Amino acid sequence: MNFPLLAFQNVSAANPWTYLVFGLIGFAFGFTLEMSGFGNSRKLAAQFYFTELTVLKVMFTAVITAMVLTFGAVSLGLLDYSQVWVNPTYLWSGILGGLIMGVGFIIGGFCPTTSLASASTGKIDGMMFMLGGFVGAFLFGETEHFFTDWYNTAGYFGRVTLMDVFGLPTGIVVLMVVLMALFMFWGSEQLERIIGKKDMSREPKLRLYGVGVVVLLALAVVFIGMPSTEQKYEKATILRTVPELQADGKVTEIQVKYSAEEALNQRLVQVTPAELFKARYDQGLILTLLDVRSEADYNLFHLRGALNIPAEKLKSRIPELLATSAPNAVYIVMGNDEGLATQSWRLLTAEGVPNVYILEGGINNWITVFGHTDPEIQPSSAALDEQLKFLFPAALGDRYECSDPDPIENEHIEFTPKIQLQMKRDKSGGGCG
Amino acid sequence: MTVSSKPVSKPFDLKALFNRPAKPYAHPYLGGVILGVVLFLALFLTGNGLGSSGATSRLVVFAQDQFVPDHVDRTPYLLRMAGGDKNPLDDWLVPVFFGALLGGFTSGMIFGRVKLETTKGPRISDRTRWMIAFLGGILFLYGARMARGCTSGQALTGGAVLSAGSWVVMLCIFGGAYGLAYFVRKLWN
Numbered sequence: 001m002n003f004p005l006l007a008f009q010n011v012s013a014a015n016p017w018t019y020l021v022f023g024l025i026g027f028a029f030g031f032t033l034e035m036s037g038f039g040n041s042r043k044l045a046a047q048f049y050f051t052e053l054t055v056l057k058v059m060f061t062a063v064i065t066a067m068v069l070t071f072g073a074v075s076l077g078l079l080d081y082s083q084v085w086v087n088p089t090y091l092w093s094g095i096l097g098g099l100i101m102g103v104g105f106i107i108g109g110f111c112p113t114t115s116l117a118s119a120s121t122g123k124i125d126g127m128m129f130m131l132g133g134f135v136g137a138f139l140f141g142e143t144e145h146f147f148t149d150w151y152n153t154a155g156y157f158g159r160v161t162l163m164d165v166f167g168l169p170t171g172i173v174v175l176m177v178v179l180m181a182l183f184m185f186w187g188s189e190q191l192e193r194i195i196g197k198k199d200m201s202r203e204p205k206l207r208l209y210g211v212g213v214v215v216l217l218a219l220a221v222v223f224i225g226m227p228s229t230e231q232k233y234e235k236a237t238i239l240r241t242v243p244e245l246q247a248d249g250k251v252t253e254i255q256v257k258y259s260a261e262e263a264l265n266q267r268l269v270q271v272t273p274a275e276l277f278k279a280r281y282d283q284g285l286i287l288t289l290l291d292v293r294s295e296a297d298y299n300l301f302h303l304r305g306a307l308n309i310p311a312e313k314l315k316s317r318i319p320e321l322l323a324t325s326a327p328n329a330v331y332i333v334m335g336n337d338e339g340l341a342t343q344s345w346r347l348l349t350a351e352g353v354p355n356v357y358i359l360e361g362g363i364n365n366w367i368t369v370f371g372h373t374d375p376e377i378q379p380s381s382a383a384l385d386e387q388l389k390f391l392f393p394a395a396l397g398d399r400y401e402c403s404d405p406d407p408i409e410n411e412h413i414e415f416t417p418k419i420q421l422q423m424k425r426d427k428s429g430g431g432c433g
Numbered sequence: 434m435t436v437s438s439k440p441v442s443k444p445f446d447l448k449a450l451f452n453r454p455a456k457p458y459a460h461p462y463l464g465g466v467i468l469g470v471v472l473f474l475a476l477f478l479t480g481n482g483l484g485s486s487g488a489t490s491r492l493v494v495f496a497q498d499q500f501v502p503d504h505v506d507r508t509p510y511l512l513r514m515a516g517g518d519k520n521p522l523d524d525w526l527v528p529v530f531f532g533a534l535l536g537g538f539t540s541g542m543i544f545g546r547v548k549l550e551t552t553k554g555p556r557i558s559d560r561t562r563w564m565i566a567f568l569g570g571i572l573f574l575y576g577a578r579m580a581r582g583c584t585s586g587q588a589l590t591g592g593a594v595l596s597a598g599s600w601v602v603m604l605c606i607f608g609g610a611y612g613l614a615y616f617v618r619k620l621w622n
Contacts, residue, residue, distance in 0.1 A: 035464055083480050098580050
């Protein structure tokens with residue numbers, strides 16, 4: 001089974017029991033916060049006067065616990081990291097919003113969820129904070145249009161992780177965050193002892209064993225490492241809605257899950273030149289044509305608007321594709337024939353790039369369909385596999401007629417549609433945004 | 434405490450239920466580990482972490498949609514949550530929000546901490562505390578919407594999944610609070 005479970009990814013009235021799952025998660029969340037003392041604003045505010053650093057301890061213990069477990073599950077191949085919501089980076093609105101939150105924190109004494117734990121246990125200040133929160137959210141909704149451009153674009157980097165920023169393997173980053181947190185715990189205990197005048201000798205010894213466990217888990221993530229592309233490909237699946245004839249003679253649509261290799265063999269992901277041609281005019285899709293051939297071939301001939309990423313460089317460009325991928329983004333990979341494109345398709349699919357397709361028969365097939373009337377392009381008989389089967393008078397790139405066939409002439413072109421959007425996650429579906 | 438010491442014949446006493454001595458809070462590291470496991474399970478099962486400010490926003494938009502649906506339809510930001518036949522409450526954050534309220538209450542009941550009171554610094558009146566709590570709530574949620582998540586959705590969840598932007602937000606929350614702490618120390622000490 002692949003985690004996270006597809007059925008739990010989005011709450012909707014269509015499956016009411018998802019409300020129950022998230023309700024239980026929320027219940028455990030509120031319970032833990034109250035249990036840790038976050039219903040009391042003085043305990044929260046004490047953090048900022050160094051007398052009691054409960055907030056920092058609880059928060060960073062939670063962060064490193066969840067982190068080592070999450071990346072532990074990823075490294076064992078149980079959890080698909082590309083399906084876990086990673087908050088996209090909007091640098092400037094994040095910085096300003098964060099600072100405003102800090103001000104609200106020290107004045108109000110709560111953060112939104114702790115105010116829930118507080119209000120629900122009868123604390124009047126918690127209720128007032130909660131009410132203020134509704135007003136604040138209302139005000140934001142009503143003022144967002146004044147700075148909507150800045151809010152949506154300033155410092156937007158998409159799905160960027162600390163691994164991308166520092167260029168380090170996941171395990172190393174996990175270990176560094178653990179060590180940093182442990183250092184902060186040590187520091188806060190010193191502060192509590194000196195400023196808060198707390199007797200640290202009464203602290204439980206058990207916490208030292210906890211240090212050992214979390215460091216061991218982080219080391220395990222370092223040594224096991226992240227799953228390889230091959231391992232991820234083994235687990236990759238593709239969902240398709242297919243019509244099925246029922247016993248009573250009616251046809252209903254059912255969802256079928258295919259493994260990546262099955263989808264390839266059953267030719268579910270190979271789109272004909274005609275479908276690609278039509279998809280270029282489909283306003284509902286954000287279409288990216290990935291030309292994975294060599295730069296030389298690309299310069300000889302390519303489809304108008306195609307992006308040249310030679311197959312050997314594709315892997316390094318995947319984080320970029322994942323970072324900014326919209327739910328209706330569709331990628332069509334093309335080589336001269338199908339072999340190279342199929343290899344690239346396997347790589348992209350394994351790494352979790354959604355909606356990737358292959359141009360059937362590659363560029364050679366495209367020219368056969370759309371370029372047979374072009375007197376400038378002549379068939380070449382000497383071509384080997386994965387080479388261009390045509391001769392070009394010059395490296396004109398996309399300035400051939402069939403680089404961008406006439407949409408009126410080809411308006412009624414026919415094909416069997418293969419492209420189906422795999423709406424994995426709405427852009428606003430995850431996270432708190 | 435032994436079971437026999439409980440008054441058996443007495444009818445259910447609601448007042449006594451809310452006046453039990455409060456039990457001490459859990460040790461911060463223990464609380465943190467439990468919270469971390471909850472967060473991990475949320476990520477593992479659903480791919481979503483924890484959050485709550487998004488739900489506050491959605492509840493507000495839901496109310497707006499009842500009274501001024503035309504205004505919602507004309508405001509792009511609100512439209513994303515409630516445009517047309519979209520129900521702003523149809524989101525994972527909403528059950529998490531109500532679950533958290535119920536969870537907090539349950540923990541308070543178990544440990545004897547449900548009590549109508551105001552938690553505040555010694556130098557200010559209840560009324561002042563209510564006012565600044567209200568003001569703090571306004572600011573916090575305004576900032577949370579701007580940063581696309583609060584301490585739960587950004588700092589906790591984004592921190593655990595190692596999102597670069599979330600770590601920046603987390604540092605800024607603590608930076609803002611520490612930066613102002615000295616100037617408002619009379620509120621708390």
